[in-house]
Amino acid sequence: MPVNRYYLDSPLLENTEVVLTDDEFHHLKNVLRKQSGDQIELVDGKGTLATAVVKEVRKREATLLITEAAQEKPSPLFIQLYQAFPRQSKLDWILEKGTELGVSEFVLFPSERSEKRALSKEQSRRAKLLTVSAIKQAGRLFLPTITLLDQFPQECKNIYYGDVSGDARSFPELLSEQKAKTIACLIGPESGLSEKEMTHLQDGGAIPMKLSDGILRTETAAVAAATFMSALRTRSL
Numbered sequence: 154m155p156v157n158r159y160y161l162d163s164p165l166l167e168n169t170e171v172v173l174t175d176d177e178f179h180h181l182k183n184v185l186r187k188q189s190g191d192q193i194e195l196v197d198g199k200g201t202l203a204t205a206v207v208k209e210v211r212k213r214e215a216t217l218l219i220t221e222a223a224q225e226k227p228s229p230l231f232i233q234l235y236q237a238f239p240r241q242s243k244l245d246w247i248l249e250k251g252t253e254l255g256v257s258e259f260v261l262f263p264s265e266r267s268e269k270r271a272l273s274k275e276q277s278r279r280a281k282l283l284t285v286s287a288i289k290q291a292g293r294l295f296l297p298t299i300t301l302l303d304q305f306p307q308e309c310k311n312i313y314y315g316d317v318s319g320d321a322r323s324f325p326e327l328l329s330e331q332k333a334k335t336i337a338c339l340i341g342p343e344s345g346l347s348e349k350e351m352t353h354l355q356d357g358g359a360i361p362m363k364l365s366d367g368i369l370r371t372e373t374a375a376v377a378a379a380t381f382m383s384a385l386r387t388r389s390l
Contacts, residue, residue, distance in 0.1 A: 198296025316361035
């Protein structure tokens with residue numbers, strides 16, 4: 154884990170000064186107790202990794218001088234995880250672990266059996282903070298986007314979804330045939346998808362699959378799906 158790394162949603166250019174505020178500043182000043190002259194790393198969530206020197210630490214912000222910056226190319230494979238709103242604790246787990254595994258976009262939506270229907274402003278803020286923390290934890294340079302829908306996904310062609318019937322093929326087997334540059338998987342809520350939603354997926358061209366021989370909890374299914382999808386990146390290297 155890169156413990157000396159901070160997120161800044163700002164261009165990171167060599168020989169320029171930037172200002173760190175809010176949660177990342179709190180971590181720098183009060184947790185790691187950085188002082189003038191200390192060297193740190195910065196990421197912008199868009200592929201840039203920069204080295205910076207702390208110039209000044211004030212009451213609510215710190216001024217940093219960027220000394221080096223390098224840009225990483227994004228992966229050619231874009232991974233989408235469609236997740237029906239689960240309980241907050243499970244959503245936290247899914248966002249954190251999914252980010253660590255390299256999910257490119259989380260698409261959160263209400264399902265007929267969802268225990269929650271939307272995210273509050275504070276919950277949305279918390280969701281982003283979790284993903285920021287996770288890219289630093291995992292040493293990743295790209296921050297996933299979080300898209301919030303107010304209804305069940307209407308366009309579902311070529312989206313994989315969990316089906317416990319005997320006819321569905323295993324997800325790893327299906328992925329072995331994957332050629333597209335974008336791959337998406339839909340996970341239902343704790344109580345599962347409704348019959349109406351399953352019919353909508355089938356009629357809309359979604360692809361049934363199995364993640365396991367058993368029935369997985371929603372957070373387990375999400376992490377398993379993200380794991381299988383992220384393995385495609387290793388295969389393409």
